[in-house]
Amino acid sequence: xxxxxxxxxxxxxxxxxxxxxxxxxxxxxxxxxxxxxxxxxxxxxxxxxxxxxxxxxxxxxxxxxxxxxxxxxxxxxxxxxxxxxxxxxxxxxxxxxxxxxxxxxxxxxxxxxxxxxxxxxxxxxxxxxxxxxxxxxxxxxxxxxxxxxx
Amino acid sequence: xxxxxxxxxxxxxxxxxxxxxxxxxxxxxxxxxxxxxxxxxxxxxxxxxxxxxxxxxxxxxxxxxxxxxxxxxxxxxxxxxxxxxxxxxxxxxxxxxxxxxxxxxxxxxxxxxxxxxxxxxxxxxxxxxxxxxxxx
Numbered sequence: 001x002x003x004x005x006x007x008x009x010x011x012x013x014x015x016x017x018x019x020x021x022x023x024x025x026x027x028x029x030x031x032x033x034x035x036x037x038x039x040x041x042x043x044x045x046x047x048x049x050x051x052x053x054x055x056x057x058x059x060x061x062x063x064x065x066x067x068x069x070x071x072x073x074x075x076x077x078x079x080x081x082x083x084x085x086x087x088x089x090x091x092x093x094x095x096x097x098x099x100x101x102x103x104x105x106x107x108x109x110x111x112x113x114x115x116x117x118x119x120x121x122x123x124x125x126x127x128x129x130x131x132x133x134x135x136x137x138x139x140x141x142x143x144x145x146x147x148x149x150x
Numbered sequence: 151x152x153x154x155x156x157x158x159x160x161x162x163x164x165x166x167x168x169x170x171x172x173x174x175x176x177x178x179x180x181x182x183x184x185x186x187x188x189x190x191x192x193x194x195x196x197x198x199x200x201x202x203x204x205x206x207x208x209x210x211x212x213x214x215x216x217x218x219x220x221x222x223x224x225x226x227x228x229x230x231x232x233x234x235x236x237x238x239x240x241x242x243x244x245x246x247x248x249x250x251x252x253x254x255x256x257x258x259x260x261x262x263x264x265x266x267x268x269x270x271x272x273x274x275x276x277x278x279x280x281x282x283x284x285x286x
Contacts, residue, residue, distance in 0.1 A: 031280075038276070042156045042269045043210040046163035048262050049170075050199040050213050114265055125272050129279070136283045 023142070027134045029067045033060060034128040040097070041121045044112050051108035055100035057120065060127075062096045156273045158205040162212030163266040169215045170197045170259040174252050181247040186237040188227070192245040193220035221246065 024031075037058045047053040102111040173195040180192040197215045204212030223246040231240030 038273065039156050039159070039210055042159050042273065043212065045262075045265050045269055046159045046166075046213045047199075047201045047211060048163075048265065049167075049258065050201045053201050053211075114261065118265060118268070121269065121272070125276060128276055132276075132280060132283055139283065 024135055026068055027131055031131045033063050034131055037124045041117055044117050048112045048114050053110050055112045056097050057100055059096040059098050159212040160266045160270045162204045166199055166213045166215050167259045167263040173197050174256045177247050178252050180245055184242045184244045186235040188225050188243045191225040191243045194245055194247050196221050
């Protein structure tokens with residue numbers, strides 16, 4: 001009897017956590033990745049006049065795949081000597097950063113091009129809004145379900 | 151990572167660019183500050199930017215002015231024996247301020263400032279919309 005109760009309780013717990021666990025699906029992850037990308041580009045724009053600063057971006061597709069776990073568990077560096085560290089990058093590592101290739105070199109070694117960064121920033125902001133629209137739709141669907149179609 | 155870190159980053163750039171604008175203003179204002187001694191003549195100021203983490207737990211760098219350095223170019227020597235500040239040989243010394251260079255610096259700083267204001271405006275709109283979406 002006691003064990004029956006316990007198993008019932010654990011079943012109830014799973015049942016409650018189930019549908020709300022994955023409320024937003026991949027969109028939640030995508031939203032935070034877009035946010036990270038916007039932050040990265042903002043950092044580039046802030047350092048547009050800093051000598052030697054290298055502009056960076058986030059490879060969104062790769063980052064999302066890694067976050068969703070559809071790609072390999074990570075990247076491992078080859079160890080060719082015993083002194084090399086085991087540089088395993090785990091699946092939970094922060095989003096994949098890549099360096100921007102400048103269209104024209106600058107004398108101070110800075111690779112930020114304000115026009116490129118502005119365009120990328122606008123693009124990232126638009127993608128963020130698109131994802132947000134999906135999430136809003138999802139919220140509305142859930143609300144309709146909760147209210148029973150009222 | 152705080153979702154407001156972007157405001158720290160863009161804010162640090164606004165501060166740095168306004169220091170740059172101030173140095174341009176100071177250099178232009180003192181372009182004609184002549185003296186009779188080459189050692190005491192005004193030295194044009196140049197801000198030195200540096201990428202640095204601007205808030206706790208924020209890995210992305212903002213920018214700050216590491217120092218406002220003196221331009222080490224030699225002062226401009228002019229022969230004006232009638233000038234009240236002229237040295238015994240009749241020379242006065244003017245700061246090596248290149249007006250064209252200063253104007254270019256000013257336009258560049260203003261553009262960068264605008265770009266960062268744009269970043270802030272967009273970040274604010276997106277944040278407000280996100281908060282709105284979650285609270286409705």
